[in-house]
Amino acid sequence: MTNLGIPELDKIIGDIEKGSLIVLIERDPRSLGSLISLLVAKKKLEGGHLVALFNKSLPLPVLLNRLESVGIDVDKYLENGQLAILDVFDSYYEVRYDIPGVFYIRGGVQEGSYLQKSVKEILNIKKEWARRGLIEENTELWGINYKLSDYLDIFSERGLIKIIELTSEIRFVHEAYTHYPKGTNIWVFSGDNQTIINLLYRRADYVIETRSILTEEGVKRELYLIKMPKMGRIRKFTYQIRGNEFRIF
Secondary structure (H helix, E strand, C coil), rough: ECCCHHHHHHHHCCCCCCCCCEEEEEEEEEECCCHHHHHHHHHHHCCCCCCEEEEEECHHHHHHHHHHHHCCCCCHHHHCEEEEEEEEHHCCCCCCCCCCCCECCCCCCCCCCCCHHHHHHHHHHHHHHHCCCCCCCCCCCCEEEEEEHEEEEEECCHHHHHHHHHHHHHHHHHHHHHCCCCCCCEEEEEEHHHHHHHHHHHHHEEEEEEEEEEEEEEEEEEEEECCCCCCCEEEEEEEEEECEEEEEE
């Protein structure tokens, strides 16, 4: 078993089975829900674990600044191998940065071949972790998909549906998952495409949703636990994110 590493969230969610799929739905950017995934990455890296971050959203320099904004020592973790970034965004635009620990999709990003190409890079990431001796008995592997929703700017809705459906099948047969440990995954989806959200709800073990409301006092941010094992009813909390601090009220 594992946990998110964020104490106030761990109190309400509890232990998480390794290998679970956690879907984080950010209904609106003002809720800052996607930052929760980066805070999890920070805590796991600080605990000596391994994180593969799949960048679908931002030019790499902007992403690195965002990671640093939540307190992640990017240079340290890329250099020592704990953090690996699969830079899908810049792969699509055929931009490459010569930075240790950053991987790219080879041969371009096309809807029909993307999934197979990306799994090859996941295998390369795990091979590099193994070569460095980083995969130990108590080491946790985490995958952060940041953000799955930005596939919609690259592929069609139908293409994204196919990727989501085939990903589960690939995890049972591909060498990246049969020869090496499976990771616990967080998929971030920003927006309100209900077709995709419904599919993610069906696939996920845990679903967390964030929303924001403008009030006279400012922005009120709400977190909903929508799905988790043995959960009867939706649970709602008010929360705040400031820098690398997460609080529930």
